[in-house]
Amino acid sequence: MIKTDALIIGAGPTGLFTAHQLKLIGLDCEIVDNLDKIGGQCIELYPDKPIYDIPAVPECTGEELTNNLINQLKPFDIKFHLSERVDEVKKDGDKWIVKTNKGNVFTTPNVIIAGGVGSFEPRKFSVEGHEKFEDKSILYSIKDKNIFKGRTVSIFGGGDSALDWAVELSNNCNVNLIHRRDEFRGAQATVDKVHELTKSKKINLFTKFQLKKINGSSNIESIDIEDDDKNIKNLKTDYVLGFFGLIMQLGPIANWGLNINKKTVEVDTEKFETNQKGIYAVGDICNYPGKLKLILSGFHEGALAARACFKLARPNEKYRFEFTTSSKAIKNRLGVKSD
């Protein structure tokens, strides 16, 4: 059981700056994020796109913003739990017990949801009956490539993941690569490699096709793929891999007893607290009259939620507002010399 003053869910810009605010006022915090890297949407969706409305930063990319926020956290020791999803939040007296899908359990008076539009999950196939094969013969990520050895694998998608795995698995598997159009969005060198392997019959390439039907009872026997003109091809296969990128799902947050309105969590504007005492929501995921989905709004919301956390984490102390320019205590926490 990990004890902390506040647990932040989401390592996007809002979660990162909220952590900064917590540490500045002398509270501990840990951060959990379902992605394998820090930065949230900024890093997953638009690392290269310029942002023009961060105060005092005329222009920066999602990646630059993330790196600057991480740099700002350098003075502090903050534990990140990446590739980990919070599944359960339960009340225990005046504390919250928070469980993740990796078996970590936190006990904390404060949970701050900075979850953006929810957690990133792989987009799945939509054809009927796909669920019963999932995690067995339909996969959206590969943990152990050796299970495919000598088998037939049908890979769907046109990005780097699909192409890289098609190339890699063609070494010792029978690979079908299926994509909805002729063009691929993967790196050109990999695209060239795929075409080369197609010529040498190492990869069977089917473009302008999509998955139509899965045949088989306990194991997949074959799949039907269909093109735009409704022509159907049947492919024998042992495994089906889908690489269609990530989508955002509210996920387990919906089950924590919070007031949810159109995939957002309702909060007050004093503490950014939800209808549950000690659970806050900040950034894109929160909702209140006048809410703007701007990064700068998330920073403000996080700063106020952090102050609210102080009350519950240090019930016997009084919070005193201080400036970073003058506070000796804050400068100590930042490890900078005070005058």
Next chain:
Amino acid sequence: MAKITYIEHNGTNHTVDVQNGLTVMEGAVQNDIPGIDADCGGSMACATCHVYVKEDWFDKINKKNEGEDDMLDQAYEPKKNSRLSCQIIVSDDLDGLVVDMPEKQT
């Protein structure tokens, strides 16, 4: 200004006036039309404002932007006439446009 009709997957029709310069996505969001999520807010970074443009309109509207098809690869049930509604800019020429929405966006 253009009259645009959004058809939900269950067949429900919504016809609204959308100002020139807005996108077809914004026209839906500003009029509270269900079926368009637009998670990324129109930066062509997700595929949750996906629509099917009726065949007779598909060739009349602006062509797909670079990168749009890359995002559509990640959409829910993309078809030949799939578009991201955040990439279709409304003008008088689009008066009468009809778009169908997929069963869901995510």
